[in-house]
Amino acid sequence: MKALDELTFDNRFARLGDAFSTHVLPEPLDAPRLVVASEAAMALLDLDPAVAQTPVFAELFGGHKLWAEAEPRAMVYSGHQFGGYTPQLGDGRGLLLGEVYNEAGEHWDLHLKGAGMTPYSRMGDGRAVLRSSIREFLASEALHALGIPSSRALCVIGSDTPVWREKQERGAMLLRMAHSHIRFGHFEYFYYTKKPEQQALLAEHVLNLHYPECREQPEPYLAMFREIVERNAELIAKWQAYGFCHGVMNTDNMSILGITFDFGPFAFLDDFDAHFICNHSDHEGRYSFSNQVPIGQWNLSALAQALTPFISVDALKEALGLYLPLYQANYLDLMRRRLGLTTAEDDDQHLVERLLKLMQNSGVDYTLFFRRLGDESAALAVTRLRDDFVDLAGFDAWAEQYKARVARDGDYDEEQRRARMHAVNPLYILRNYLAQNAIAAAESGDYSEVRRLHEVLSRPFEEQAGMEQYAQRPPDWGKHLEISCSS
Numbered sequence: 001m002k003a004l005d006e007l008t009f010d011n012r013f014a015r016l017g018d019a020f021s022t023h024v025l026p027e028p029l030d031a032p033r034l035v036v037a038s039e040a041a042m043a044l045l046d047l048d049p050a051v052a053q054t055p056v057f058a059e060l061f062g063g064h065k066l067w068a069e070a071e072p073r074a075m076v077y078s079g080h081q082f083g084g085y086t087p088q089l090g091d092g093r094g095l096l097l098g099e100v101y102n103e104a105g106e107h108w109d110l111h112l113k114g115a116g117m118t119p120y121s122r123m124g125d126g127r128a129v130l131r132s133s134i135r136e137f138l139a140s141e142a143l144h145a146l147g148i149p150s151s152r153a154l155c156v157i158g159s160d161t162p163v164w165r166e167k168q169e170r171g172a173m174l175l176r177m178a179h180s181h182i183r184f185g186h187f188e189y190f191y192y193t194k195k196p197e198q199q200a201l202l203a204e205h206v207l208n209l210h211y212p213e214c215r216e217q218p219e220p221y222l223a224m225f226r227e228i229v230e231r232n233a234e235l236i237a238k239w240q241a242y243g244f245c246h247g248v249m250n251t252d253n254m255s256i257l258g259i260t261f262d263f264g265p266f267a268f269l270d271d272f273d274a275h276f277i278c279n280h281s282d283h284e285g286r287y288s289f290s291n292q293v294p295i296g297q298w299n300l301s302a303l304a305q306a307l308t309p310f311i312s313v314d315a316l317k318e319a320l321g322l323y324l325p326l327y328q329a330n331y332l333d334l335m336r337r338r339l340g341l342t343t344a345e346d347d348d349q350h351l352v353e354r355l356l357k358l359m360q361n362s363g364v365d366y367t368l369f370f371r372r373l374g375d376e377s378a379a380l381a382v383t384r385l386r387d388d389f390v391d392l393a394g395f396d397a398w399a400e401q402y403k404a405r406v407a408r409d410g411d412y413d414e415e416q417r418r419a420r421m422h423a424v425n426p427l428y429i430l431r432n433y434l435a436q437n438a439i440a441a442a443e444s445g446d447y448s449e450v451r452r453l454h455e456v457l458s459r460p461f462e463e464q465a466g467m468e469q470y471a472q473r474p475p476d477w478g479k480h481l482e483i484s485c486s487s
Contacts, residue, residue, distance in 0.1 A: 001046060001047065001048035001049075002045070002046045002047055002048065003047075003048065003051060004047070004051050004054075004056060004057065004060060005067070007045060007047075007067065007069075007100045008100060008101055009067065009069035009070060009071075009098045009099065009100055010099050010100075010101055010107065011069075011070075011071045011098045011099050012099055012107070012205070012209060013073070013075075013096060013099065013109075013180075013181075013182075013205070014071040014073050014096070014098070014099075016201060016202070016205060019195070019198045020075065020076065020186075020198070020202070021073035021074055021075045021076060021091075021096065022073065022074045022076070022118065022119050022120075023071070023072065023073055024072055024073070024074045024095055024115075024116075024118045024119075025066070025072060026063035026066070026072060026095055026097075026112055026115040026116055026173075027063055027115060027116025027117070027126065028062060028063035028064040029062045029063055029064075029157065029158075029159035029160075029161045029171055029172070029173060030159050030160040030161045030171075031159055031160040032058040032059060032061075032062025032063070032064060032157045032158070032159050032173075033058055033062075033157065033158050033159070034052060034053070034057060034058050034155065034156075034157060034158075034447075035130070035133075035134065035155075035156040035157065035158045035172065035442060035447045035450060036134070036137060036155065036156050036447060036450045036451050036454055037049075037052035037057075037154065037155040037156075038137070038141050038152070038153055038154060038155065038454070039052075040141070040144075040152075040458065041141070041152045041153060041154045041155075041177060042154060044102060044106070044108060044152065044177065045100055045102055045108060045154075045177075046102050046103050052155065057155070058157050061112065061154070061155055061157045061173055061175045062157040062159060062173055063112070063115055063116070063173060066097070067097075067098070069098065070097045070098040070110075071097075071098050072095040072096065072097050072098070072112075072115075073095065073096045074090060074091040074092075074094070074095055074096075074118035074119065074120055075090060075091045075096060075181065075186070076088065076089075076090040076091075076120060076189060077089055077090055077183055077185035077186040077188070077189045077252055078185050078188050078189040078192060078193075078252065079183070079184065079185030079188060079250050079251040079252025079253075080185075080188070080250060080251045080252075080299075080302050081250040081251075081252070082250065082282075082284075082286055083286065085188075085192070086252075087189075087192065087193070088120070088189070089120065089122075089185060089252050090118065090119070090120025091118055091120055092118060092120045092121040092122055092124050092126060093113065093114055093115065093116070093117075093118070093121065093124060093125075093126040093127060093128055094111055094112060094113045094114070094115060094118075094176075095111070095112050095115045095118070096109055096110070096111050096181055097110040097111065097112050098110055106179070107179060107209075108177045108178070108179065109176075109177060109178050109179070109180060109181050110154075110175060110177060111175070111176040111177070111178070111181055112173055112174075112175055112176075113128050113133070113136070113173065113174040113175075113176055114126075114127050114128030114129075114133060114171060114172055114173040114174060115173060125163065125164075127161070127163045127171045128163075128171065128172055128173065128174060129163050129165060129169040129170065129171060129172060130156075130158055130169060130170050130171070130172040130439070130442060130443060131169070131439045131443070132172075132264075133156045133172040133173065133174040134156055134172075134435070134438060134439050134442060134450055135263060135266070135435055135439070136153060136174055136176070136263040137153040137155075137156045137174055137450075137454070138430050138435055138438070138450070138453060138454060138457065139260075139263045139266055139430055140152055140153045140176070140260070140263065141153055141454060141457065141458065142429070142430045142457040142458075142460065143244070143260055145457060145458050145459065145460050146238075146242055146426060146429075146460055147238070148235070148238045148239065148242065148244065148260060149231070149234075149235055149238075149257075149258060149259040149260060150259055150260040150261075151176050151177065151178040151255070151259055151260065151261050152176070152177040152178065153174060153175065153176055153177070154175040154176075154177055155174070155175050156172055156173070156174050156450075157172060157173045157174075157175075158170060158172050158442070158447075159171050159172060159173075169443075170443070178255070178257070178259065178261070179210065179257060180206070180209070180210055180255070180256060180257055181255075182202070182205075182206060182210075182255070182256040182257075183251070183252050183253065183254055183255060183256060183261070184251040184252070184254040184256065184299060184302060184303040184306070185250075185251050185252035185254075186202060186256070187199065187202065187203070187256075187303060187306040187307060188251060188302065188303070188305075188306045190202060190306075191305070191306035191307075191308075191309070192306075196309060199306075199309065200309075200310075203221060203307075203310055206224070206256055207220055207221065207224050210256065210257060211223070211224040211227055214227060219311070219315070221307065221310040221311050222311050222315050222316075222319065225303075225304065225307060225311060225316065225319050226319045226322065228256065228258060228300070228303070229300055229319050229320065229322050229323050229326070230258075230322065230326055231257065231258025232254075232258045232296055232299075232300060232323070233296070233322070233323050233324075233326035233327040233330060234258070234326070234327075234330045235258050235259065235260065235296075236292055236293055236296045236327060237327050237328075237330035237331040237334060238330070238334065239260075239292055240289075240292065240293065240331055241331055241334035241335055241338065242268070242426075242429075243268050243269035243272070243289075243366045243367065243429075244260075244266070244267075244268055244269075245266060245267045245268070245269070245276060245277075245278040245287075245288075245289045245292070246260065246263075246264075246266055246287065246292065247264050247265040247266045247267070247278045247279040247282070247287055247483070248262070248264045248265065248279060248282075248287060249287050249292065249295045249296070249299060251299050251302050251303070254299050254303075264279065264483075265278050265279035265280070265281070265483035266278060266483075267432050267483060268367070268429045268430055268431060268432075269289065269366045269367075270365060270366070270367075270431060270432075270473065270474050270478070270479050271359075271363040271364065271365060271366070271479065272356060272359040272360055272363075272364055272365075272366040272369075273289065273360060274289055274290040274356065274360055275288055275289065275290055276288060276289040277289075278483060279483065280483065293324075293327060296323070296327070297320065297323050297324065300320060300323060301320060304316040304317075304319075304320060328349075332344075332348060332349055332352070334424075335348075335352045336348055337420075337421075337424045338370045338421070338424055338425055339351075339352070339370075339373070339402070340373070340374055340378070340406065340409075340417055340420060340421045341405065341406070341409050342409055342410065342412075342420075343408075343409050343410065345405070345408070348405075351398075351401060351402065351405060354398050354401075355398055355402075358389055358391060358394055358395055358398060359389075361390060361391060362388060362389040362390040362391065362395075364388050364389065365388075365473050367425075367426060367427075367429050368471075368473065369385060369388070370421075370425040371422070371425045371426070371427050372384065372385055373385065373421065373425070374417065374418055374420075374421025374422050374425055375418065376414070376418070377414050377417075378402060378403050378406040379403055382395075382399035382402060382403065386399070422461055423461055424461070425461070426460035426461050427460065427461065427462075427463055427471045428456050428457055428459075428460045428464075428467070428470050428471055429457075429460065430453075430457055431474050431478065432474075432478060432481045432483065433474045433475065433477070433478025433479075433481065434453055434470060434474075434478075435453070436478070436481060437449060438450045438452075438453045453470070456470045
């Protein structure tokens with residue numbers, strides 16, 4: 001295991017030059033202190049987990065110190081925000097400190113969020129507040145534990161620095177990690193500003209470093225775009241299957257790697273609601289839960305437009321045509337597994353759709369339903385779950401179809417079925433009210449609840465002794481929390 005001063009830097013994005021980013025130093029926080037750290041994320045850098053408790057850890061990730069090999073850069077990009085194009089965005093409060101590679105040869109971006117003003121701050125102060133930093137930390141690590149591709153979070157550093165949002169709050173910094181921080185908006189920026197040389201350099205950078213296997217294809221750029229389409233189809237299938245709402249699917253928040261990225265007013269579903277809007281600033285519902293699938297395709301179309309200098313329009317359209325079938329196949333496979341099914345039948349899609357409609361009309365807890373469905377045999381489980389539904393006749397009809405479908409699935413031991421279903425149906429998810437409880441304690445100086453919640457969410461499928469309170473339906477107040485982009 002390594003100490004902090006033993007990290008090995010290789011700042012590949014910084015070497016692209018000033019057309020892609022601007023050198024900016026972090027603005028230090030007052031009295032930086034550790035709020036929470038992820039040992040799993042630290043392991044990706046081969047870091048000894050004990051270093052998180054040292055003063056230099058908070059100083060490095062609170063903006064007071066910097067590695068000699070780091071080259072902090074604020075990236076420039078653009079993007080479509082709520083459907084409208086914004087010509088220039090960029091890292092308004094974040095800095096790519098540098099790229100570190102581990103002993104396995106993996107490169108990881110170290111991105112410090114809340115690091116102060118940059119040329120792209122757009123009238124903002126460049127800061128992040130404690131609540132939003134905690135939310136992103138918990139979400140990125142929780143999604144990873146669920147098997148959903150995501151950026152990772154190393155730590156949150158709190159401070160005494162005052163920051164004004166709707167009220168005065170405390171500033172914080174989050175150290176985010178990903179194999180790349182390049183977004184759809186990077187390609188859009190160079191396309192719409194008509195900078196073909198820089199756009200070609202960016203495309204080569206992404207192709208060579210992140211999609212090298214596509215070099216072996218007759219049309220490498222087309223192969224890369226197809227892979228991006230496939231990754232996003234699989235990603236959004238997992239969002240939908242696990243009830244995750246991103247909230248701000250602007251193209252500048254879409255990773256070129258097909259990972260969950262740039263957490264804002266996200267939420268997991270409590271009661272199932274296909275039309276749920278987690279961002280109270282999204283007045284039209286553009287990024288509602290049910291809209292995430294078509295918006296994913298819309299964003300890929302925006303990226304396709306930016307790639308027309310490299311790929312023919314017909315080829316791009318053909319690649320885009322893969323998105324919905326791939327999404328549907330991935331989603332249905334996940335939902336079959338959540339229902340405990342190991343084989344495929346033609347009517348499975350309708351079985352899922354009928355269940356979701358019944359859940360929608362009855363306000364059934366999305367996560368707990370599937371978990372309890374695997375607690376015992378199909379016949380006993382549906383009997384116990386019946387009282388959660390308003391339309392009893394409708395549920396009884398579905399239950400009969402489900403039991404018959406399970407019977408056709410094959411002979412197997414009930415314990416095996418239980419283990420298989422519990423391996424894909426989490427008991428613990430990051431509910432908004434749990435995050436809010438942890439944030440309220442942290443804002444009072446008590447970080448123990450943030451750390452405890454992080455530990456629980458790191459093993460979402462495993463029942464943990466003494467943690468029953470984290471597996472409960474939320475109280476009424478917890479279902480109506482308003483989350484905005486303000487952070």
